[in-house]
Amino acid sequence: MLSIIKGDVYRVLPPSTILTKTIIEEDNQSIPEWFKKEYAHWKEVVSDREFPCPFGTVAEINGHLRYFYVENDNFHSLPHVLREFLDLSRRTRTRHAFVIFIKPEIPEKPFAYYESYFWDIINYLHVNDEMEWCEDISIHPDDANWEFCFDGEPIFVSANMPGYKHRITRNIGNSLILIFQPRRIFNDISYKTNRGKNAINLIRSRVESIEKLPFHPDLGEYGNEGYREWKQYIITDGIEPRSGQCPFRSNEIRNEKK
Template identity: 40%
Template sequence: MLQTSSPYLLTKEDMETSDRLPSWLQEEYQTFKHVVTNPEFPCFFGMKAQRKGELRYSYITHDHWDHLGGVLESFLHLMAEPPFTRHGLFLFVEPEAREQSVDYYRSYFWEVLQHLHEQDRYSWPGDKPKDPDHFLWDYHFAGEPVFVFGNAPAYKQRKTRDLGNSLILGFQPRAIFEGLEGTEKGGIMSREKVRARVEKWDNLPTHPDISHFGDPTHNEWKQFFIGDDIKPIEGKCPFHHKDV
């Protein structure tokens, strides 16, 4: 059974009124809020969810990750409860003393996902690929497919991925995309609108690794942490399935 609650799974009210949160988290949340609620911010789904209090949040310091599995389990449990709101989870990482490179934050991002995978109490679904190079591979936790994307201060061109001084991981269960899948009309239209807004905000073309899940020419893992450029990501995925 999924863990149903975690003191580290935080609401908008917690983030804005609690006196038990680290000062760095309070500061980074205010920056995040300012960026995401900007009327010109490309992702109107995220903007709406932030304003309505539908997002959830958590955080880790560099030496304390033990609660991560419980946070994600609690979040997935919330997703399965009425009224079945399309929540997103944003995980704030304690900022570095000095800003680092995109490669550094990307490596840290994959370390977090690998840690979660190693701590996962549930089996990877038997009918789902374990090899990230398979075009139908997707990240799973507690048996659920989850899209994860990284944001970091090192992004200078792709400003939509700079949400403050923290590395921030966004977790979106695949369930929230129901009706917005790759080949569905609603999904195509929504993606086109968001991507047009992203291109305008970033003043860059859509990254070549961005596509839709199920595209046989696409590797899902590559769009988890895209480059600050228009160059396709090369090399192998840093994620390794624990049973392979």
């Protein structure tokens, strides 16, 4: 079976289901070596008790994360597996997150390349979303209420990539890595709760200690009029705030599909 993605024909389709920690570590045939290598590095970094995000560490150690990988720019299965993940997430009280690894580029690409690739995936998912945009979430990225939505769910998406040379806590290996977290899993760990404030302050202090940089100016509380959520998905690699328009194309690409 062939799949035509981004104008080229590729011979192999990606996996068609989400992966668990156990599957990755026990599989010896169907999972490519590059992915097992990148996952092993991810596990080593994220499982470290000094990793900035304690929630991520607990999730990795306890096997609560779910994974997927992309090769040859082939996004064909992404909409299906993201729906599969969201269905799993809705059926449990566990704070699952979905982590997608993109096959490393050799040689390594510049920051702007990974940033563009990230938004290509987000726009591809949007145009292939079978559900209408969430009624209570703005579809315009320049609105403080905007969040990426898919399958009727607001989802916070963040990126790790080798293009980060200064914001090194966002560089976890050779892959561009996308992390999808349903907005609802943050309900009791936001700025509005003591637990959330304490956790966020801990994360910030750890990041500043590791990076030797002030906390990034684009990072803030969701819905705060002074911030834009899309800028937090991929922060700049320094102390300067993001400028320009959001690459998310909203309804125009869905209209093109029709």
